[in-house]
Amino acid sequence: MSGFDNNPFAEPANENPFNDPSVTQVTNSATEPVDQYSPFGAHSTEGLATGTTPASTSPYQPAVLQPSTEPSPQATAAVAQANLLRQQEELERKAAELDRREQELQSRGATGKENNWPPLPKMCPIKPCFYQDFSEEIPLEYQRVCKMMYxxxxxxxMTLFLNLLACLAYFTTSEYGVDFGLSILWLILFAPCSFLCWYRPVYKAFKTDSSFSFFFFFFVFFCQVVIFVIQSVGIPKWGNSGWITAIEVISVNKAVGAIMMIVAILFTICAVLSIILLKMVHSMYRRTGASFQKAQQEFSHGVFTSKTFQTAATGAASSAAQGSFQRNN
Incomplete structure (x- = not known):
């Protein structure tokens, strides 16, 4: 009943409100007050260095503004000009190299080998014009006849040169110089023409088994045989020291007549040898299987593939086309 004896309106006893068990529990705990709490004080910073989060390795990088590095128009023009000069120098170097190779090929001829005929000394400004090697280019069964033609x-x-000397000797004993003048002409004309017109064709015919070369040789060499016969006969005032001229002169001047007689014998030997060799070449030609049809085919192929013929045909076609166009207009 004591609980009812207390006066509720009386002053409360000296009781400390902070003595409440819930309050004292909080105040006596080790937890620091809020105003004294430091988030960096009680924690160690040793693990921060080792526990650092690595930088992002994403392939997408943030855009970074770069300063403008475009060259100026003057610099671009200078670079372009330098490139053009370098290309021009390169082209000139290549052109010089091509010219050098072309000159080498021309000096070597169509065979691709260095020309060796005529055998001139190296100090001579005139270079050889042909390549000739019997053992390398001519088959063995044709070498003997080919060398005999050479x-x-x-x-x-040699006979033409001696004929010139004989005519010169005759000119010293007579008042006519026609034979001497013609003998000079025959030497200048027949020596190179005979090499180009019948010796080189027969050499090429034996080398390549060319039907066209054989036919060309037969035609020209037959004319050469006729010339040998005329020279050996020695018609007066034809520039030949043949038999007729030598017999006429020997009665007047025995020394000059003897010289002209020797030349007449040499012309006769040339005529006889030419007839024998013509028969030998013809017999070999029959064994090679050459024919006139093959000669026509070789001639047609050589003409149509010639650069000169192609250039002439192109020029004629273009001229005809231009003329037709002008007439239509």
Whole structure:
């Protein structure tokens, strides 16, 4: 009943409100007050260095503004000009190299080898014009006849030179110089023409088994045989020291007549050898299987593939086309 004896309106007893068990529990705990709490004080910073989060390795990088590095128009023009100069120098170098190779090929001829005929010394400004090698270019069964044709050409040149000397000797004993003048012409004309017109064709015919070369040789060499016969006969005032001229002169001047007689004998030997060699070449030609039809085909192929013929045909076609266009207008 004591609980009812207390006066509710009386002053409360000296009781400390902070003595409440819930309050004292909080105040006596080790937790620091809010105003004294430091988030950096009680924690160690040793693990921060080792526990650092690595930088992002994303392939997408943030855009970074770069300063403008475009060259100026003057710099661009200078670079372009330098490139053009370099390209021009390169082209000039290549053109010089091509010219050098072309000159080498021309000096070597169509065979691709260095020309060796005529055998001139290296100090001579005139270079050889042909390549000739019997053992390399001519088949073995044709080498003997081909060499004999070469020796016949040299023998003919020597005879023409002696004919010039004989006519000169005759000119000293007479008042006519026609034979001497014509003998000079025959030497200048027949020596190179005989090499180009019948010796080189027969050499090429044996080398390549060309039907066209054989036919060309037969036609020209037959004319050469006729010339040998005329020279050996020695018609007066034709520039030949043949038999007729030598017999006429020997009665007047025996020394000059003897010289002209020797030349007449040499012309006769040339005529006889030419007939024998013509028969030998013809017999070999029959064994090679050459024919006139093959010669026509070789001639047609050579003409149509010639650069000169192609250039002429192109020019004629363009001229005809221009004329037709002008007439239509």
């Amino acid at each position: 020796y016949l050409w040299m023998f003919n040149c």
